[in-house]
Amino acid sequence: PVAILAQGEQPASVVFGNRSDAMSTGVTVSDDCIQKFNDMKLKHDCKYIIYKISDDKSQIVIDEVGAKDSNYATFKEKLLGTEARYGVIDFHYETDDGRPQDKLLFVFWSSDDAGV
Numbered sequence: 001p002v003a004i005l006a007q008g009e010q011p012a013s014v015v016f017g018n019r020s021d022a023m024s025t026g027v028t029v030s031d032d033c034i035q036k037f038n039d040m041k042l043k044h045d046c047k048y049i050i051y052k053i054s055d056d057k058s059q060i061v062i063d064e065v066g067a068k069d070s071n072y073a074t075f076k077e078k079l080l081g082t083e084a085r086y087g088v089i090d091f092h093y094e095t096d097d098g099r100p101q102d103k104l105l106f107v108f109w110s111s112d113d114a115g116v
Contacts, residue, residue, distance in 0.1 A: 026058070028060070029059070030062070036065065037088060040088065040104065041104060044068075047067060047069070047070035047071070047090055048074075048075040048078075048088060048090065049062060049087065050063045050078055052084070052085050072091075075089050081111065084109065085110075087107040090102060091103050091104070
């Protein structure tokens with residue numbers, strides 16, 4: 001299952017919001033995750049960020065950062081797998097009336113075989 005949410009919707013703000021509020025499992029978000037997300041949001045300095053739960057299951061950490069010239073196909077290839085991942089992609093599109101738009105989309109991936 002994949003959930004895609006626009007920037008500002010509740011789940012994205014819960015994951016990247018106040019670090020002192022650990023998820024109910026006790027998993028926290030690393031400072032690097034928050035900093036890179038803020039850089040992406042304000043500077044649009046990368047195409048995507050993929051996050052994962054650390055090996056010791058205590059923190060959400062950065063797994064991979066896509067260069068600005070990366071595309072959705074690369075993001076999808078890196079995101080999909082047997083381990084659960086969180087991703088944010090800087091999605092560019094054009095409206096029906098021809099206006100260019102940018103949205104940050106938050107994606108959660110968890111295969112049927114994931115251990116979460």
